Amino acid sequence: MxxxxxxxxxxxxxxxxxxxxxxxxxxxxxxxxxxxxxxxxxxxxxxxxxxxxxxxxxxxxxxxxxxxxxxxxxxxxxxxxxxxxxxxxxxxxxAEAAEWTDFDWQIIHEGPQPPALHMALDEVLTGEVAAGRRSPTLRVWEWDRPAVIIGSFQSLRNEVDERGAERHGVTVVRRISGGGAMFVEPGNTITYSLCVPESLVQGLSFAESYAYLDDWVLTALGDMGITAWYKPLNDIATDAGKIAGAAQKRIVAGTGAVLHHVTMAYDIDAAKMVEVLRIGREKLSDKGIASAAKRVDPLRRQTGLPRAEVIERMIASFRARYGGSDGAVSDAELARARELAAGKFSSPEWLARVP
Known part of the structure; x- marks a missing residue:
């Protein structure tokens, strides 16, 4: 017709x-x-x-x-x-929205990098997708140190116990997306970003886009024997508890793009988490540390698989569904990200922009 x-x-x-x-x-x-x-x-x-x-x-x-x-x-x-x-x-x-299979996906999984550089890479790569210079990208992060990443609009002093963070050697950074604080440690967290053209989420409300961009993960987890579901607005949960949280940022330059990033708990040091995050301590003050482990239920316990294998299976599931070739951050993208990491994302002004 x-x-x-x-x-x-x-x-x-x-x-x-x-x-x-x-x-x-x-x-x-x-x-x-x-x-x-x-x-x-x-x-x-x-x-x-x-x-x-x-x-x-x-x-x-x-x-x-x-x-x-x-x-x-x-x-x-x-x-x-x-x-x-x-x-x-x-x-x-x-709206003539695009579909996942309309694109040649790039999949990036590189070595450990500092928290500020991860923040900067998200901004740079999403901007490149918006400008049409980069294909839609799935990037799996590796961390080189423990970190707390607070949302763009969170109060630094309300969310983070700076003495606790210093005592445990935890770097604190602020990301460009909203949402809540993330506590991560190398080897205990699986974090990834989707940098996608705005056309992929055309016709979806902001809330609907969260569920839409998380759906592939539900399939990947299901293949590992985990029945998981999207829990509005931005969580992925199982009957054992929350296992992941998502956040988004819209880039309006060029043809537009969406950054959708997710942090999944592979394992968690609950005692350390509540010494570093104030909000976590307040939420759990009447229930104790044991409840922290229940609120965020690690993939290690639910899958019985090594972290590296969980990531491999996730990537394999994505490829089977949408395709995708191995990609890398270009020299120019990395140079720009390093500049942003050393400037904007390491500056006291950015970190404390909501004191």
């Missing part, structure tokens, strides 16, 4: 929804919904298509879901998807 828009949305932990449609005179026409979901009865699919026919093209996902829910026959069962998931797929179709 001429002028057809195609949109796809993989429900986190669920099924794929595919929508093809035409936009004519500001409304949806010729809507056809498909996917690997389960739906009963069969005629419910016609009801979904009919509910979307003629809808204003600027209707948001919730509005589209309301139309669908009102049109479904009594007793209809949707498994692995929802009316809102269909609405999101429609929004992505209208």
């Amino acid at each position: 001429r002028g057809t828009h195609h949109g796809e949305y993989k429900v986190p932990g669920g099924k794929l929804v595919v929508v093809d449609l035409v936009v004519a005179d500001g409304v949806l026409r010729g809507v056809r919904v498909a996917g690997d979901f389960f739906l009963e009865p069969d005629e419910a699919l016609d009801a979904i298509n009919g509910a979307l026919e003629g809808a204003p093209a600027d209707t948001d996902a919730r509005g589209l879901a309301a139309r669908i829910e009102a049109a479904l026959p009594a007793g209809a069962t949707l498994l692995g998807f929802s009316g809102e998931a269909v609405g999101i797929a429609v929004r992505r179709a209208v």
Whole structure:
């Protein structure tokens, strides 16, 4: 069909929804919904298509879901998807969003680097993607020292016990994304960044993009025997507890790009963590150190695998799903990142910009 828009949305932990449609005179026409979901009865699919026919093209996902829910026959069962998931797929179709497999992914996994350089690399590589000079990139970090990384808008003195950090040799840095503080130690943490074009998350709200960009990790963990799910707004959890937290930063230069980075707990020194993080101590003051281990449940215990193997399996899962070739930080990118690391990300002004 001429002028057809195609949109796809993989429900986190669920099924794929595919929508093809035409936009004519500001409304949806010729809507056809498909996917690997389960739906009963069969005629419910016609009801979904009919509910979307003629809808204003600027209707948001919730509005589209309301139309669908009102049109479904009594007793209809949707498994692995929802009316809102269909609405999101429609929004992505209208926005002509890109799909993961539209890109030649670069995968970077280099040696240990200092915390400030990791902060700078995130900014530089995402900027390069926005400018169209770099392919979308998955970068797995390695740490050369213990660190606390606070969110862009967190108060330094409220989050970090500076005496505790100094006593344990923990470097404190501030990242460009929001969210909460991260306590990391070499060998105990798995951290990665996705630097992606804005087109990949077109049609998704800010909150929806978190789940969308985390979905591949749920599959990778599932392949290792862990049933994990996305927990709004920015956590990945299992029935044993939280195992990861995500944060994002949007870059508006060029064609736009999104930085989505995730820290996963492979192992954790809970006693040290609450001596360094004030907020962690306050949250756990009435429950003790044992509760800290429960709040963040390490992958080491849940997988029984060495950290290096967990990372290898994660990368293999990503490649199997989206492709990807081995990449590297270019000399020019590294030079710019080192400049930012030594300046902006090591400056007292940046670290204490929210005192």
